[in-house]
Amino acid sequence: MKGIPLTGDFANGGVSFWYRQIGVPDRRAALPGSREYDVAIVGGGYTGLWTAYYLKKAQPDLRIAILEKEFAGFGASGRNGGWLSAEFAGSRQRHAKARGRQAMIDLQHAMFRAVDEVIDVTREEGIDADIHKGGLVHAATNPAQRRRLREELKELRTWGYGEQDLRLMDRDEQRERIQVAGALEATYSPHCARIQPAKLAVGLARVVAELGVDIFEGTTVTEIRPRVAGGKASAVTSHGVVSAEYVIRATEGFTASIQGQHRQWLPMNSSMIVTEPLPADVWKHIGWEGRELLGDEAHAYIYAQRTSDDRIAIGGRGVPYRYGSRTDVRGATQAYTVALLWRMLVKLFPATADARIQHSWCGVLGVPRDWCSTVHLDHATGLGWAGGYVGSGVTTTNLAGRTLRDLVLRNDTELTALPWVGRQVRQWEPEPLRWAGVQVIYALFRAADRHENDRGTNTSLYARLGNLISGR
Template identity: 85%
Template sequence: MWPVNKGIPLTSDFANGGVSFWYRQIGLPARRPALPGPRDYDVAIVGGGYTGLWTAYYLKQADPGLRIAILEKEFAGFGASGRNGGWLSAEFAGSRKRHAKARGRQAMIDLQHAMFRSVDEVIEVARTEGIDADIHKGGLFHVATNPAQRRRLRAGVADLRAWGYGEDDMRLLGRDEQRERLQVAGALEASYSPHGARIQPAKLAVGLARVVAGMGVDIFEDTTVTEIRPRQGSGAAQAVTTREIVSADYVIRATEGFTANLAGQHRQWLPMNSSMIVTEPLPPDVWKHIGWQGSELLEDNAHAYVYAQRTADDRIAIGGRGVPYRFGSRTDRRGVTQRQTVELLWRMLVKLFPAASEARLQHAWCGVLGVPRDWCSTVHLDHASGLGWAGGYVGSGVTTTNLAGRTLRDLVLRRDTPLTELPWVGRQVRQWEPEPLRWTGVQLIYALYRAADRRENERGTTTSAYAHLADLISGR
């Protein structure tokens, strides 16, 4: 364990990395066997996270006779699915205007409504399948803590009205109601949406993998896929592993932030790093000051924002970007969070919740998420090549993966449904720039966002020009 600032209290068993706190809480699952040899399937899914698991679940449910395999380098739920902030929300990555250009404004509104329903779909499947993932549908708060954030918050709520959000889907809270529900220090205004639920993400991943395996899906762990090959002539598509080759009518790439590790995919999606810390359980007198009895999800309205939840056992788990990107699309398998990131997240926690300033930290960890060049999620299947994919969730994947799984089901089964008509289906996105431009650009973007936040906190009443420049460079 590295030393941290003495002002940050730590539990005696504080851990940094290794696994997420979520797995520390429930224990790592027993490893399933690796791929024993060459195999043939109807559908082979590369990646055992939420996207792969949901896709297998819905395909097997629709056609129990399908032969389906999931190929996972580590264990099912190892990546972002078991490391995220536990946000089951209806937020969707990317520009709504950009999505609307594909199939029209109503199609984007339909997509937003599909996200609303997907929150409840995950909750219902968990209930039906007996997956206890500490799910509590308390909704979602966005909080503004300076005048510039408040202006963006109000503008954002007004804009969402044009994209399928009704008054019951998102509204501004009066100050008295906001303070009654959640005491955030310095909060000037807040918005609330009922379309959000807290989850324990590792419990959902482990439970879903158990259900999928029980349906007859083969899950091969400790199986590294190095390349995905399209169908050639009358042959099958292939997933090439370090052990053997898996052939299938369809090979689905569900690798999200780890996509750059596949041959030919190095610049496809950028692996963005996100970090989290979690406190020890807080005593009742602290919660008396904070409130948060509804266990709503929480996000501030800064550019380099933080996100948080009150866990089922009364901790605060809070996360943010930290060091957002490593040169050459490298990822840290150990999940260690840098000292300065832990200190930053701790300062944000105490700033938002001064009553928790004496609480000790118990765990810090990080993980990667996938970011397309236009920051918009996609789902796609090409029947000619036999290749498909879904991802690029930009941190909003817990719910979106479920929608992706149901959409891939319909695409594989050649069903024309409202899901296959949604505007994120079939999007083609250009690749990221080669290094060192990629690394330089991402560092500059987040340096500008942090500078914008500092300026707005000091004296800004409108969004800083630094943030506008960062948006321009990022291509959002």
């Protein structure tokens, strides 16, 4: 990584900076043997924790277990970019086909409200997650991105986004909010808050345990079995079998590790770096006093935040997919990816050129074949799941948890009527087609960004082809 300023204690890999900041939590005990519960949840990330939280709040006598291979919050929940955002993964048109256009608009409005729901719960439960609701800025840094930004804004107006939900900023407001080098135009939405992801995961796990949920860590689930002949569903683990009326799969990017689920969701890798705390003279050039979240309109996009201790954390796709649906080696990040993210950081904020990079890490997220998130429960088999958030999961997990609560309790509500409920899609192609396809898609996206940065005024044909192949 020649030429990149790194601190002497730089750690290339391992846990995320968020856990480095607060310390990795002590490991809870593993499952002590075969057990029976009312609800068993596979996966101790945000989805599993929120589902357990809302079920226990609604019906305190429910016996609930969470089964986690590592520790609660180990995966994407403790490694993400800290966007508590109302953005929702997948095609609105596809979701609308299920239950109509208004149902998709209702889903978007539910996401708006979910941002505040998370904030309210953390306040009520005493979870300090460095939450600051400063909104979200999307910046366009070339003419093609600017055209795409305007087209997306126009499109979103037809899907329930009012002027109060998303708007173009004038040049004065852009400069006042955040100085992004080369920004031609930007939008602002108030429906987003910065969080410290690991603090939210650890705090939520604490609250859930205090409510009486059994969280078993160091417990690998190898297979999930449906109920047969009136029996119970079950999760087969390394320490015994857990039987339950309902088994909820909440494994997101790690779903491929479960028997029979290898092609269900593609594990997509995303990487991050974080700077040292930046001095006041650097912030003078950047601004960012409102601590908004920041994204761009590139096809290989970035996401960034100003942390509570005045660092910049920035992420993007490095090596997006590993052959055979393998995941990262406990967060290890390639030198190439660190260099790429550093170049993006300095391009957007030239004043950071001498700032040292203090940590890098990566995580894995789940991608369905049609790129649309889903939540589902089958009362006949006793099996349910939620996920496929495609990187927009911090808020969506909360909505999923409340929806699974209503489905488990057999309550017909506004949430269970939303169009992502019950959505099922075909599996990903087998290898080597899956690996080859992802490589081609992201090569096309990178080529599209290069073309648009050099001379493009319209969205590149490379990107259009990449979207066509990917099925987005």
